[in-house]
Amino acid sequence: MKRLTYKLLSSILTLFIVTLLIFFMFQVLPGNPAQIILGIDADEAQIKQLEQKLGLDEPLTTRYMQWVQGIFTGDLGESLKYQMPVIDVLKQRVPVTLALALSSLVLTALLAIPLGIFIAMKQDKWYAFVLNLFTQLGIAIPSFWFGFLLIYLFGVKLGWFPTFGYTAWSENPMQAIRSFILPSVAIAVSNIAVVVRYLRNTILDQTTMDYVRTAKSKGVKDHQVMSRHIVRNAFIPVLTIMGMIVADTIAGSIIIENVFALPGLGSLLIQSITSRDFPLIQALVSYIAIFVIVINIVIDLLYRIIDPRIKKKG
Amino acid sequence: MTQPLFEMIDVDVAFHLKDGTYKALDGISFEIQQNEIVGIVGESGCGKSLTSLTMMNLLHRSSERTAGKMRLNGKVLNEQTDWHQIRGNEMAMIFQEPMTALNPLMTIGKQMTESLKQHTNLSKNERKEKAYEVMREVGLSRVETLYRSYPHELSGGMRQRVVIAMALINEPDLIIADEPTTALDVTIQAQILHVFKSVMKKRQSSLVFISHDLGVIKEICDRVIVMYAGRIIETGAVEDVFSHPKHPYTKGLLRAIPTYSKRGYPLYTIPGTVPPLQERKNGCLFVDRCAERMPQCIVDRPFITGELGHYASCHLIYEEDGVDADDSARKCLQNI
Numbered sequence: 001m002k003r004l005t006y007k008l009l010s011s012i013l014t015l016f017i018v019t020l021l022i023f024f025m026f027q028v029l030p031g032n033p034a035q036i037i038l039g040i041d042a043d044e045a046q047i048k049q050l051e052q053k054l055g056l057d058e059p060l061t062t063r064y065m066q067w068v069q070g071i072f073t074g075d076l077g078e079s080l081k082y083q084m085p086v087i088d089v090l091k092q093r094v095p096v097t098l099a100l101a102l103s104s105l106v107l108t109a110l111l112a113i114p115l116g117i118f119i120a121m122k123q124d125k126w127y128a129f130v131l132n133l134f135t136q137l138g139i140a141i142p143s144f145w146f147g148f149l150l151i152y153l154f155g156v157k158l159g160w161f162p163t164f165g166y167t168a169w170s171e172n173p174m175q176a177i178r179s180f181i182l183p184s185v186a187i188a189v190s191n192i193a194v195v196v197r198y199l200r201n202t203i204l205d206q207t208t209m210d211y212v213r214t215a216k217s218k219g220v221k222d223h224q225v226m227s228r229h230i231v232r233n234a235f236i237p238v239l240t241i242m243g244m245i246v247a248d249t250i251a252g253s254i255i256i257e258n259v260f261a262l263p264g265l266g267s268l269l270i271q272s273i274t275s276r277d278f279p280l281i282q283a284l285v286s287y288i289a290i291f292v293i294v295i296n297i298v299i300d301l302l303y304r305i306i307d308p309r310i311k312k313k314g
Numbered sequence: 315m316t317q318p319l320f321e322m323i324d325v326d327v328a329f330h331l332k333d334g335t336y337k338a339l340d341g342i343s344f345e346i347q348q349n350e351i352v353g354i355v356g357e358s359g360c361g362k363s364l365t366s367l368t369m370m371n372l373l374h375r376s377s378e379r380t381a382g383k384m385r386l387n388g389k390v391l392n393e394q395t396d397w398h399q400i401r402g403n404e405m406a407m408i409f410q411e412p413m414t415a416l417n418p419l420m421t422i423g424k425q426m427t428e429s430l431k432q433h434t435n436l437s438k439n440e441r442k443e444k445a446y447e448v449m450r451e452v453g454l455s456r457v458e459t460l461y462r463s464y465p466h467e468l469s470g471g472m473r474q475r476v477v478i479a480m481a482l483i484n485e486p487d488l489i490i491a492d493e494p495t496t497a498l499d500v501t502i503q504a505q506i507l508h509v510f511k512s513v514m515k516k517r518q519s520s521l522v523f524i525s526h527d528l529g530v531i532k533e534i535c536d537r538v539i540v541m542y543a544g545r546i547i548e549t550g551a552v553e554d555v556f557s558h559p560k561h562p563y564t565k566g567l568l569r570a571i572p573t574y575s576k577r578g579y580p581l582y583t584i585p586g587t588v589p590p591l592q593e594r595k596n597g598c599l600f601v602d603r604c605a606e607r608m609p610q611c612i613v614d615r616p617f618i619t620g621e622l623g624h625y626a627s628c629h630l631i632y633e634e635d636g637v638d639a640d641d642s643a644r645k646c647l648q649n650i
Contacts, residue, residue, distance in 0.1 A: 210414040216372055217409075218429035218480070219402035228428075232419050308464040309418060 003310065007300050011293050018289040019071070023064050026278055036276060037080060071286055077279040081272065086283045089268070096166060097257070097264035101249045103180050104187040108245065112192040116199030117231060123204065132200070138193025143252055147186035147259040154182060164261040183260045187252045191245045198241050202234040209233070236307055243299035247292045317388055318345035319520050320369070320488055325382030327361075327368055329591065336591040338364055338377065340544045346488065351514060351521045353535035353552070355528060355567070359588050361544040362524045363410075366490045369522070370407055371397050387487065402429035406481035408491040412473035412498070416465040423461035426480050433484055448479040452509050471502035478509065482517070490522045495530060507534055528571055532556055537623075540564050543588050543599040550624030560626035562604050598629070606630060
């Protein structure tokens with residue numbers, strides 16, 4: 001339990017530092033929000049009035065406290081660009097990114113784990129060598145390039161999938177799934193490559209371990225040695241990579257959402273930055289940071305499920 | 315003569331290294347009778363562990379059995395053999411490192427019953443009962459708790475007992491123990507040896523006990539095989555080999571044992587080291603370190619020879635006994 005308490009405390013500390021950084025970074029950025037909203041023609045009195053309305057005349061610490069409170073209550077002020085509460089803007093966008101991230105993760109897990117095990121088991125065969133080369137390529141190729149390639153092949157040439165845009169699930173579920181397939185694949189490809197390579201290496205490391213020899217000496221069949229003994233042990237380090245990939249997927253979606261013109265958080269982040277929509281940027285960055293922290297805690301919990309040694313060490 | 319439990323006849327094992335293929339085991343022949351404890355002794359790199367892995371067909375990918383035969387209960391063991399059926403059932407193995415020999419993520423119970431699951435049709439509860447029984451037999455207490463524990467929760471001695479129990483659980487005819495006490499401290503070592511002795515006596519199964527510790531071998535074995543640089547250089551009943559060693563290497567090993575009477579004197583060591591795999595030539599491989607070497611030792615490989623079950627491969631023996639080497643070798647082969 002000590003370890004979990006420690007993890008939670010350090011997460012809270014991280015969160016504190018992150019919010020502090022986000023908040024004060026926007027304070028030191030040049031440009032007065034009130035001035036920006038009103039335009040250069042505004043006179044001093046108008047600006048003062050708006051500052052008062054927005055609460056910009058309050059001391060920094062009070063504003064910070066209010067803002068942090070807002071993160072948890074969902075009251076993050078109004079988006080300057082959309083002229084509506086930030087939280088409502090997010091509510092529209094979150095499902096798109098979440099669906100994209102989830103489908104690419106499911107794709108990664110479903111393909112990478114069996115493939116990694118397969119390559120490790122057949123490491124002497126020529127096709128394992130070829131697959132291994134492909135994983136190298138998968139890591140090297142940027143996801144947006146892969147996105148373009150997919151659009152060209154399956155969207156333009158073959159016409160199997162829409163080339164851009166998005167259909168809401170509520171409108172047409174089939175169409176919604178189709179519009180997600182290409183972007184999910186584009187994000188998943190490099191992730192799959194990373195996981196496959198990593199899993200292959202950890203499996204090969206485990207294969208020479210003493211406990212594997214013990215299992216074999218008991219007469220356990222090869223595939224059972226793999227599934228019962230090696231894969232579970234090999235999975236512990238892979239879990240760390242998976243956690244990083246989950247966090248990465250959000251970052252990856254920033255680019256891919258723009259390539260495929262999907263109205264998710266990623267494209268929203270870019271738009272909010274170009275339009276200097278401070279309340280929106282602050283909210284987005286904070287929530288992404290919170291998401292990464294939460295993922296870290298989840299990974300830590302998963303470790304405890306897989307590895308009995310962690311519980312005892314406390 | 316009754317059929318031996320296990321026979322190894324003229325077995326070679328080769329390592330495929332980057333710069334070529336080298337023989338790491340060279341013409342290994344021995345047999346193990348029912349209900350016999352045989353020790354294999356020698357310094358690191360002499361091929362003791364390799365011999366045990368060859369017996370179980372668990373050689374690493376880079377090595378391979380290139381010649382010779384093995385038989386278990388008269389059945390020939392080769393590539394076509396269903397090794398999954400033999401391992402853990404007819405032959406079981408106990409490994410050196412109790413700290414790493416167990417899967418850290420699996421409960422003791424699961425690992426113990428794995429070979430029962432593989433080889434028998436016992437129900438889950440029967441397997442559990444059987445595991446409890448064997449664990450008690452090797453001197454473990456609180457077995458119900460242990461059954462649910464993970465390896466890291468056990469001490470080194472307890473783990474080694476678990477590893478032993480794991481090998482015993484299916485009542486194999488032959489158990490191979492590769493340095494089972496080396497990683498343990500001396501008091502635990504004595505306890506574990508005691509477990510071995512009593513269990514083997516009760517079960518009437520055979521044991522191959524590999525160790526570099528002659529004291530331990532003397533303690534529990536009936537017969538001993540002395541290995542050097544991938545060859546058997548002397549073999550015989552423990553009393554014979556220990557009281558009348560024939561090979562200069564065996565003599566050296568025995569002299570190098572620290573005893574109370576040698577207190578205060580510098581400990582004897584055999585000069586030099588085992589020749590590396592790449593430099594093993596035709597003659598006697600001990601020649602560079604031997605105080606009693608003769609010209610023919612460099613060129614001629616000595617045949618293993620002797621009588622009354624005590625054999626050694628050294629040119630000195632031909633000299634002493636005045637036997638004709640070829641004749642003696644023929645006799646010897648007939649015996650095997």
